[in-house]
Ligand SMILES: Nc1ncnc2c1ncn2[C@@H]1O[C@H](COP(=O)(O)OP(=O)(O)OP(=O)(O)O)[C@@H](O)[C@H]1O
């Protein structure tokens with residue numbers, strides 16, 4: 025169990041009236057979402073509902089057109105320096121891992137701190153080894169991403185994102201590209217991370233994970249937030265018809 | 277066990293593991309498999325053997341047995357039935373160094389050694405780093421000092437006196453060393469989100485690709501001076517060099533762009549998500565992968581750049597081929613152009629073939645153990 029959502033001490037990510045269009049297509053509509061420090065938010069919804077677009081706006085992989093996004097006290101504006109600064113405080117894990125295939129596992133991890141924080145190489149490597157232990161693959165440090173299984177690659181990707189000591193972690197369907205037997209090894213790492221108090225925003229359809237770690241579950245459909253509640257009420261007494269339909273489809 | 281009304285069935289169980297069946301091997305097997313595997317293949321093999329049998333003795337007799345290797349008297353060649361390789365022993369200084377002053381040829385030799393040496397060092401992957409690029413710049417500096425003279429008590433020798441192999445090699449290296457960075461910048465510029473930069477790069481690439489190299493060289497040699505302020509001239513060698521660089525850069529830029537396009541969007545996003553700057557992202561993530569993908573195509577262009585250096589003789593520079601033509605103006609040896617050009621053929625082939633083999637080697641090396 026984590027901190028009860030009632031006592032939000034401090035918001036670390038805030039989206040206020042966020043709207044976004046892809047050309048004429050209104051993909052995000054009046055999104056309001058606040059994430060408290062140390063809290064975990066799970067986002068779910070049907071394909072094409074705008075979940076990826078929303079969390080990609082938080083580190084400016086996508087640009088929103090209306091509304092405010094405030095990350096760790098800094099508003100996201102069209103200033104490259106501010107954006108890079110925010111990206112360093114926000115870690116991201118992708119569905120397709122996106123490891124750098126030309127670099128070894130350890131180089132994938134140390135690249136960020138060495139380039140961004142000018143950390144000395146030996147210090148970065150020590151840090152990397154301790155994170156690889158934490159995601160339980162220290163013996164793969166000198167391999168290349170292409171030599172690892174999907175589950176191992178995704179754990180490397182999580183470790184890479186943690187190297188910059190982010191204040192928030194964004195996950196975009198981190199287990200959807202994995203074979204069933206590898207999903208749990210990644211979820212276990214994420215649960216551990218949650219237990220350590222990391223702030224997390226996670227797009228996923230792993231409802232067991234949502235029940236276990238989420239402080240808030242958000243259901244999106246057609247570019248809007250349709251329902252948002254703590255896990256128990258969300259799963260046990262959903263209010264909106266669209267939510268009920270969606271849950272019946274994925275929980276059979 | 278069979279199920280009623282189904283045809284599908286499977287036999288359960290197997291014998292224990294055993295080694296694979298014996299493979300035929302040895303020379304006879306190789307011959308059978310590669311040269312006599314079918315009637316057509318057999319016919320082609322016999323035809324090739326017959327062609328060799330008919331031509332080879334004559335070729336060997338002409339090129340080796342009846343050849344004259346050394347003489348300073350062309351009459352001796354005329355008397356012989358074979359090749360007159362003496363034209364090369366006699367004229368190799370002019371062929372290799374053109375109009376460079378005779379007593380200074382040692383400087384030309386050192387320049388060749390410096391460039392070929394650097395090329396060999398660059399072939400080893402363990403030397404690949406930013407240092408290597410610096411080392412090349414230093415080597416080019418040394419070659420320039422050797423060829424230009426005027427310092428350290430060396431007799432000054434202007435570019436109008438340059439010629440032969442040092443000129444060919446320097447022109448080639450200058451083209452690649454100057455052209456590669458330009459190509460990368462052009463390729464990046466072509467994908468830039470800034471319209472002005474993009475238009476400039478697209479315009480340059482399309483214009484240069486739209487004209488033959490000879491035209492670029494003529495432009496460089498005849499037009500540049502027209503645009504220069506009164507009394508100011510740029511050296512002829514430099515003008516040709518700039519023309520070669522521009523031409524190479526335009527082609528290589530399109531190759532590099534192909535590599536950039538092959539990099540998945542996720543690589544850019546992962547780099548962005550780490551907060552890397554544009555330069556860090558491009559230099560450490562995107563370019564290394566893109567260049568690796570297009571390396572074979574780039575090597576192809578580099579080899580072509582080597583051969584393209586022969587075009588500079590058209591605007592009055594004596595590269596190795598041009599210098600050979602000059603050497604053959606000597607009426608005593610003019611009959612033996614064939615032998616001289618065979619020598620040039622072998623020389624170019626040796627350079628291009630080693631580059632080609634080398635590119636095959638790194639290609640294989642780079643694809644080892646990585647999923648790219
Ligand atoms: N770069 C883009 N240009 C145009 N339309 C886009 C772009 N990216 C996404 N879209 C569209 O925006 C909508 C929302 O996409 P998004 O990827 O955010 O959905 P999602 O909820 O993450 O879906 P999924 O569960 O399939 O990942 C979709 O209709 C998609 O086709």
Ligand SMILES: [Mg+2]
Pocket residue numbers: 075076077196197
């Ligand atoms: Mg998505």
